[in-house]
Amino acid sequence: MVKLKNFFLISCLFLFGCNNDEISMSPSTDIKLPSPTQSVNIYATSAGNFGRAFMLSSAFSSNVSQTIIALGSGNLPYEFKSINGADFKVIGLENKYESINNTVINYANNKENNLYLGVIDISNGNLLSDEAFSYLDNIYIVPEGTSLLGYPEWRINNIISFAKKAKENGVKNINLVLWDSIDENTLLNSSSQIAKLPSNGVDYYFFNFNEMAKKVSLFKNSEGLLSAAIYAGAINPSIIDSDIFVESKSFDKDKESIVLFGSYTRNEINTSKTNQIEILKNLEKIIDHKKYNIIFKGHPSEVSVNNWIQNNNNISSSSYFKSFPYEIWQVVGGGEHKYTYNNVSYNLYLPKVPTYIYSMFSTALYGEDANKIKVIIGYNKVKHENTEYILTNEVDGSAIEDRNEYNRWVDWTKNKNVPFEMTFDWINN
Numbered sequence: 020m021v022k023l024k025n026f027f028l029i030s031c032l033f034l035f036g037c038n039n040d041e042i043s044m045s046p047s048t049d050i051k052l053p054s055p056t057q058s059v060n061i062y063a064t065s066a067g068n069f070g071r072a073f074m075l076s077s078a079f080s081s082n083v084s085q086t087i088i089a090l091g092s093g094n095l096p097y098e099f100k101s102i103n104g105a106d107f108k109v110i111g112l113e114n115k116y117e118s119i120n121n122t123v124i125n126y127a128n129n130k131e132n133n134l135y136l137g138v139i140d141i142s143n144g145n146l147l148s149d150e151a152f153s154y155l156d157n158i159y160i161v162p163e164g165t166s167l168l169g170y171p172e173w174r175i176n177n178i179i180s181f182a183k184k185a186k187e188n189g190v191k192n193i194n195l196v197l198w199d200s201i202d203e204n205t206l207l208n209s210s211s212q213i214a215k216l217p218s219n220g221v222d223y224y225f226f227n228f229n230e231m232a233k234k235v236s237l238f239k240n241s242e243g244l245l246s247a248a249i250y251a252g253a254i255n256p257s258i259i260d261s262d263i264f265v266e267s268k269s270f271d272k273d274k275e276s277i278v279l280f281g282s283y284t285r286n287e288i289n290t291s292k293t294n295q296i297e298i299l300k301n302l303e304k305i306i307d308h309k310k311y312n313i314i315f316k317g318h319p320s321e322v323s324v325n326n327w328i329q330n331n332n333n334i335s336s337s338s339y340f341k342s343f344p345y346e347i348w349q350v351v352g353g354g355e356h357k358y359t360y361n362n363v364s365y366n367l368y369l370p371k372v373p374t375y376i377y378s379m380f381s382t383a384l385y386g387e388d389a390n391k392i393k394v395i396i397g398y399n400k401v402k403h404e405n406t407e408y409i410l411t412n413e414v415d416g417s418a419i420e421d422r423n424e425y426n427r428w429v430d431w432t433k434n435k436n437v438p439f440e441m442t443f444d445w446i447n448n
Contacts, residue, residue, distance in 0.1 A: 052238065055105040057130040058083040061122060062090060063113040066137030067163030068319070069382050071253040072346035073196065073226070074135055074161060078107065079244040080231035080350070083133075087126050089113035090251035094361045097250045099243035107243055109250045116140070120151040127154040135159045138167055138195075141181045142174035152188035159224060160195045164382040165424060168211055168431075175212040182220040194224035198385035200432045201225070209431070228386045232350045241351040245358035245367065248347055255319070255342040259360050264369055265329070267312075267338045274312045276353075276371045277302065279337075280345070280378035281317035281324060284398065284417050291417075292323045293408045294398045294442045299328070299337055301446045302377065308336065314370055315339040338370065345383045348372060380421035380428070389434035397421050399443045412443040 060083050062074040071090060078086045082105060091097065091109040099107040113119045123134060138160050160178065182193040195216055197206075203223060207214050217223065235241055248254045254263070279298060284291040295317070302313050315337045317324050328337050340348075353371035357364060376392045378384060384392060397418030401408040418441060425439045440448075 052103040055082050055084040059085045059126055059128050060133045061087045062135045063119045064137040064140055065114050066161045069164045070137050070161045071251055072344040075244055075248050076231045076350045079240040080234035089122050093250055101238050101240055109247050116145050120148045123151040123154050131156045133157045135161055138162050142177050144177045146184055149188050152185050152190055155190050157192045170212050172212050179219045193221045195221050196224050199225035199227045200385050205431050228346055228349050235350055242357045249360050253344050258341050263341055263343055265339050267336050269336045270312050270338045275374040276314050277306055277311045277375045278314040278316050278373040280381045282379035283318035283321040289408045290398055290401050290415055293401045295324045296327055297410050313337040316345055380424045392437045395425050395439045397441045399441055410443055
């Protein structure tokens with residue numbers, strides 16, 4: 020057991036790239052964590068559900084002396100200190116560039132200053148002031164999701180103009196944040212407009228949520244991350260002190276998880292609802308219930324499937340999330356957690372992160388191990404019959420879009436063996 024523990028601690032040295040004088044082990048094999056680097060990380064501008072999840076995960080997996088998360092609302096500021104002395108502060112949402120300029124100027128130090136910004140405003144042509152740029156060493160451009168991969172030329176040109184202005188004012192590096200599942204050479208040789216960014220002053224910065232999870236765990240930052248996620252709007256404050264994760268009657272904490280990622284057809288809500296219910300019914304038939312819990316992780320804008328699960332527990336063993344970003348579950352992991360909101364502490368239980376995934380096409384798939392993903396499913400159209408909606412074998416328009424996203428995902432990543440099937444075919448085969 021001691022050998023195993025020593026192996027884990029030694030592994031931490033490689034995880035953080037630390038020198039021998041930064042981490043030391045006492046004879047009792049206790050680990051001395053590295054002190055925070057004398058840097059400031061600032062996270063600003065709304066960046067959508069994925070962007071917020073990335074920013075929060077990045078913030079609490081980084082080991083810098085001060086982190087400012089300018090994404091908040093409610094009773095602010097929220098402050099958290101890690102076990103090794105790193106300071107985190109959530110302040111009000113800074114979505115106007117004039118406010119971001121002031122935040123950079125007010126919090127920058129004399130060492131290294133890094134700014135994380137959502138891509139939308141940059142691609143719309145917004146610029147920081149020359150003074151704000153002059154305080155920064157590195158800028159990370161954060162996507163809202165996979166829409167970035169298909170940006171038109173005019174948006175990419177605005178990103179290039181932003182990078183040029185930044186470097187004119189002394190910024191050393193401009194980085195576009197991307198999932199490390201993407202093969203860089205394939206991307207550079209593709210017809211995507213983002214392929215021309217590296218030759219125009221914008222490098223790629225590849226990240227991995229599972230690596231972030233290791234660091235969040237090592238620094239015991241899950242409470243800070245979960246609390247900040249509420250202030251930043253990644254977790255809806257309306258569900259505070261309630262069941263964020265709703266367990267079915269048959270849920271077993273010792274079992275592994277199989278998850279279904281849902282998606283929402285905004286203009287045809289009965290299409291997404293009917294398809295997802297039929298998929299859940301089929302999962303009941305094909306999984307080993309002795310080993311696995313079924314977890315439904317739907318789109319936060321759609322609660323109809325959650326309601327169906329709640330009202331049909333005689334035929335569905337699924338548990339479900341009310342409102343919780345998958346990426347944050349992936350980073351903090353399963354088990355018992357704590358979070359704080361408005362100076363009140365709460366407990367939170369999360370199931371084990373999934374062993375296997377069934378999904379409509381989702382941004383989250385870029386951040387997951389392909390070996391977990393069993394199938395990508397496209398929606399069929401439904402018809403109204405005798406007060407019920409019935410699945411047909413006709414392809415819904417949303418599935419055409421998802422198939423295009425799937426094709427790019429397969430082309431750009433190593434996920435060659437994950438099939439794409441229509442709901443009707445998958446259920447009946």
